[in-house]
Amino acid sequence: MATSTVTKVIEVSASSKKGIEDAVQTGLKKVAKSVKNIKGAWVNDVKVVCNDDGSVSEWRVNMRVSFVVS
Numbered sequence: 001m002a003t004s005t006v007t008k009v010i011e012v013s014a015s016s017k018k019g020i021e022d023a024v025q026t027g028l029k030k031v032a033k034s035v036k037n038i039k040g041a042w043v044n045d046v047k048v049v050c051n052d053d054g055s056v057s058e059w060r061v062n063m064r065v066s067f068v069v070s
Helices: 020-032
Strands: 006-016 038-050 056-069
Touching: 006 020, 020 038, 020 056
Parallel strands: none
Antiparallel strands: 006 056, 038 056
16 A cells, blocks of 8 residues: 655745845744644745845745645
8 A cells, every 4th residue: 555645835934134045044943843844945935125225124035835744
């Protein structure tokens, strides 16, 4: 008999003043505190908050995180 797996996907928003990669890492680490078996993530949206001079003050990402349900 073949084994089947079920994967669940949740949507997460995270932010960082450092950059996109740090925002993704921050979001994944936070999710990992309550979700096990994380297998991947898709960043589906990137936004920035700007200062008055146009410089970026904060990076924001929306991503879908997939994990195997046991």
